[in-house]
Amino acid sequence: MAAISAFATWLIPYSHFIFFTVSLTLILLFVRKFKFQPWCGCHVCQGFLTASWALKYNNLCDWYSHLLAQSPTGTIHVHVLGNVITANPDNVEYILRTNFNNYPKGKPFSAILGDLLGFGIFNVDGDLWKFQRKMACLELGSNSIRSYAYDVVESEIQTRLVPIMSAAAAAGRTVDLQDIFRRFSFDSICKFSFGFDPGCLTPTLPVSEFAAAFDAASKLSAERAVVTSPVVWKVKRFLNVGSEKNLRRAIRSVHELAERVIRNRRDNLAGAGDGATSASNGDLLSRFMSTTADDVFLRDIVVSFLLAGRDTVAAALTSLFWLLSQNPRVTKLIREESDKVIGDGGGRQSENLNFRQLREMHYLQAAVHESMRLFPPVQLDSKFCRSGDVLPDGTPVAGGTRVTYHPYAMGRMAAIWGPDCTEFRPERWIKDGIFRQECPYRYPVFQAGPRVCLGKEMAIVEIKAVALSLIRRFDFEVGSLPSQGGPRFVPGLTATVRGGLPVVVRERED
Template identity: 45%
Template sequence: MDLTFSTTLIFCILVPLSLFFIFTRSETTSKTSTKLPKSYPILGSFLTIVKNKDRFVQWSSEIVTSTPNLTFPLHRNLGRWIIFTANPANVQHLLKENFHNYEKGEFFKTTLRDFLGNGIFNSDGQTWKFQRQVASHEFNTKSLRKFVETVVDSELSQRLIPILRKAAKEETVIDFQDILQRFAFDNVCKIAFGYDPRYLSPSLPKEKFAVAFETAVKLSSERFSSFIPLIWKIKKTINVGSEKQLKIAISEVRNFAKELIREKKQELEHKSSLESVDLLSRFLSSGHKDEDFITDIVISFILAGRDTTSAALTWFFWLLSDHAEVESEILREVKETSETASAYDEMKDMVYTHASICESMRLYPPVPTDSKEALGDDVLPDGTVVKKGMRVAYHPYAMGRVEKVWGRDWAEFRPTRWLERAEGGGEKWSFVNRDTFTYPVFQAGPRICLGKEMAFLQMKRVITGVVRQFRVVPVAEAEPTYVADLTAKMKGGFPVRIEERK
């Protein structure tokens, strides 16, 4: 029913238009590259977009990196334009210099409002600023950092390592992407709610909250890939198909979250001091009692913490499996790190591992593109004209593939491009950071990711625990397909065999 409805609507709207305008073809106004997609009146580049819908990130990356100014306008349809850029100067203008002219915008907020409400990732202006201030205070505490260390170490030693050891002993194939997502979901729920869903239990259960959350993410993401937003809005209004499923999933997620909030409120009312350091407890104890506000911000935090770190780790372990010299160097660094060392110490000392994570995310960023909407007319530093209401998207996936930034060997996984020998010579490496506008994997400017340090702590702890004891060996020889929902994933999962190190 859902497929028939959508197909019929598309047919009724687009076929007459394409027949009428098929002979009135026009090229895009930009003349910077022969690769720019052809544009038609009203239809825009709809036909080419549909043709490349299964590899939109790669296709748009190929175009933007082929243009002299690393920027191109895409005419989607019905007069809607979006500008893609991989130009660091444009990114700095967008995310910092002219920050107040570029917001999430109504397109983005409307698409995700049912799921994220007015949470920090789906708000602008004073609503965003207030949440940012509250969250920033809570993230910058030693007690939260210590709590994160404890949660990650517990999940690692009691769940992830035993599951990998069992897979190695029984020589079974496991989906490592699924395992890492479950690991991240348990972690982020403990950090956010103080709640343990036990999603990474040995039986790999279909935990209700986790399944509903995954469904909500998937179906919300599909709204973005709808070439005519009116289609999903009509389906939502009459409550059919994917929109009906999305409504059910979101209801389960938000009702469950509110139930946990009420329980936490009661728990805190009977305590004279704050014993828990999960984010929910911290927010409630600081005087924020509005259930919708707390639900929005905690769900946003779960979304960010669950998908980004698991996506980054999935691609990291795939790259590591194909680069023995990198694996050997990381293993050497891991062996030099005491098993009892704090995550903070690892953060400082595991320089080569840190560089390897950055290099992995350069090639396979967890969030491949991110768009903003212009509140007023503007001109980007490269001369690109932006009209009020137009969307501008910076493209981290493409930015990691710019030859004049990363060199002719940009396609190679080479962690040493982030390193230099420490002063005085010797074997010690020193990390060389890139500015956030050249490498906006964690965003940049006022909206830079608050959980950046926490994400690195978690990833390094997982890498240390896994690499010290196991080798992750992919079953398939071909490169996995990079696909993007709200965050990037491997299409079909990441089937691997686990081998114990001797």
């Protein structure tokens, strides 16, 4: 052990040089391999070699959408990346339901997010996933937890979100709506998951250490997925240099705070006496405490819910308001519908809004779903083929291959949504005045099959409540985003608009 310690001490000053040498060697081997062994003869891989997607498309996902639309089967095989990508609903159903056991998350994916999510529900397969899924299903399916979640969201809207927007309107100040939504959703999900208020959306818009660490951990974890080979980030992690050093620091901050909240909650329950139970508290952490005493396991579960519930809701709201700014007709119809259901005049702030009223707003429901069709919060999702298989469209898949289904591209497929697939038209979801749900394998925004999102209904309610509260009271004029081609997204786990969503806020005139 002493010899190993001495060697490690000697190695540290040279770690950057070693990392550079190893990386350069890997790149040279990669280039040499593909110099003599072309990626493949298909037009897709040749497109990788000869075309620059950035010259024609705003986002890499737009380029994939183009390639998938050109494919007769809606599937492409990018051999150089070892990735089968599909926008074919039959394939999606096969992967997510019919042959579910052959397409797990897989160890490569678990390794990418493992340091941040540990053994949380979104990062595991098999019995550990089944146990957490069953536990989460029991808790999230209860009326009491849904009511608690709605109370948290409505309180955050009325006490923080609306006042901040009113202040911005009074001052004639431009605000970054994406940043506001991220702060809102982080406060809400922390209250719901931990019973902890980080105060990101208080009037001074403070920088939260927890939110900043969580942002960094999410961003740097996502960057692992875009490197040429996992060997690169694993070497950097071993040497504790560069982005991996920053990631380790960010994850440590997230975990330390989460563990501190868990300890405090246990102490509070212990101090409350025998009459207090974990499940008697509204937040998710307190409820999970009644099923397990493992604090690390609790931490992983709750951090997973933070990741799922924060960025996805913020992304959905950001895209919705961008689309509404481009389609004032839809905004007008949402306001007219809400006036019929809630009433006009003083009802704009939705103090009396409830579940029943939200359910009656079919056009609002359609607009939210239509927005996520065009701009899903999670633009693509991957599984790993356990053993060799053939997809329903005839595409062969070797064991160990990454298989990606692409909701972003699917929303732009004329074969699925018709020739007007690129238009924002909520009416496509309405039949005889009633909102009609689409087949989840044509619209896998919330996944589908055994892994369908358990928080789907709560997320939609939150998005609708926020959207309605703001639409009824304010007008929004979007600033510097391009009107053609849509927003540009930063690569990551969820859809984040590059540069934010700057808007001028104005109080509505009667």
